Amino acid sequence: MTSTKILVADDDPNVCEIIRLFCSKQQMDLVVANDGKQALELTEKELPDLIVLDVMMPQMDGFEACREIRKKWDIPIIMLTAKDEEFDRVLGLELGADDYVTKPFSPRELVARIRAIMRRLQPREKQEEELCNQLVFDQLVIDIDKREVTAAEEKVNFRPKEFDLLVHMARSPGSVFSREQLLEQIWGFDYFGDARTIDVHIKKIRQRLQKLPYECIHTVWGIGYKFGVDDT
Structure with missing residues (x-):
């Protein structure tokens, strides 16, 4: 059985490591990007099953990365945002994100959202x-x-x-x-x-x-x- 490949783009190594630990328990392989530009490069190279994008990143923020990814791929995207504001949530959805999680977040909740999205993509x-x-x-x-x-x-x-x-x-x-x-x-x-x-x-x-x-x-x-x- 092929494992699910998740791309996480976040400039905080601690966040990436926490997500890695919880994803590994669910037989998910994690690919890590440290900024939006690297997220685009790794999306091209790895073609992940799902992408987790932090909004606040150097070089290219999560919103711009989401916009660029949507120009070429229909990969599910979950946005991570430190701001619990309606504008951020709506903007992310408008740009093509499938879901969002507000920081600080529970790793278990994030993994649950990932699994929920992957289940919805399975053939009915x-x-x-x-x-x-x-x-x-x-x-x-x-x-x-x-x-x-x-x-x-x-x-x-x-x-x-x-x-x-x-x-x-x-x-x-x-x-x-x-x-x-x-x-x-x-x-x-x-x-x-x-x-x-x-x-x-x-x-x-x-x-x-x-x-x-x-x-x-x-x-x-x-x-x-x-x-x-x-x-x-």
Whole structure:
């Protein structure tokens, strides 16, 4: 069985060593970078299964490193931040991070988040068998088997969780989903993040579908979101 390879980018050697110790107990191999630039180099060389990025690093901070990584790879990213501020959390998610942990943090919690993300990436064969092949809504076509989306006759690239979220809502047009329901269905019951994750992903989906002559994802104020090409 191949072990999970984790890249940790943090300029504090003590933090890296603590993470190494806890990851090794979970049969995870750790690759360490001391700054954002080195994180990019090691991502290219090692192609890790998951990346942990500290926000405050020399040469290139975690936000910039996250932005650059997302230009080439869809590797899951967890941000480490010493600031418990909404701006930092939202910015990290906007740049493509999958989760965040606020310093000081529990190594056990970090490892639990890593394991939760890796479990969510595993194939869901039973669910895929139950899904129909295509969902068609006028100029929007979602091919579930190929994981492709066509909007206004143009192929649109979606990140995995964005695609899963769109499909989940599109399979039940007109149904209203709360943020908590969507987190549980798409991210799983063991997800540690907050409902802000849903808002960020919905924003991304809307941006990717902006060439459509109609809105697909509608906000239901005080509750959540619903899918419908005719605002059903």
